[in-house]
Amino acid sequence: AQSVSQHNHHVILSEAASLELGCNYSYGGTVNLFWYVQYPGQHLQLLLKYFSGDPLVKGIKGFEAEFIKSKFSFNLRKPSVQWSDTAEYFCAGPPGNNNDMRFGAGTRLTVKP
């Protein structure tokens, strides 16, 4: 089935550690991919998006993601996390031209001060 999957359910890091959260998609055709963040008690916010062009996408708050077509991946990275990055992170994408946006199961990130 066409879907987006996230490998890590819960990640615990210390401040200043580097972060990489995995995301894979399983559909072909047009690929549009997104990372959203949900801070505790808040709504989802867009971190970054990929439509085409440069596969390395920069987002807000120092996050970036790399689209690797050969690996069907769109992993989220941040070189040095902060306590305030504690949140749930969702990878998402609409398969092809369909607007049926598929979200991954989410990865809960806990950053210890």
Next chain:
Amino acid sequence: DSGVTQTPKHLITATGQRVTLRCSPRSGDLSVYWYQQSLDQGLQFLIQYYNGEERAKGNILERFSAQQFPDLHSELNLSSLELGDSALYFCASSVGQVPYEQYFGPGTRLTVT
């Protein structure tokens, strides 16, 4: 603040009842999307409306329906409620028909007892 508003914030109701959730999109956005977020199912796309017309359908049950009014606000109607319908219901909006950048509301937490 994303500019998307949802009412009510919390709703507690009994099984078999019917409720209506309301969403007002960001100013200028023509698309409204509804999502259900639960612990076991994650974030599931339900339905999208664009400028008053249904544009895409996801995992929406037959007991659920939605509409978008001329002023672009949207309502999600949930009927014959079951315990399993307890979840956080998010509304999101975007400018165009495709979900290139969605802005999420704060959600309505529905508890069915």
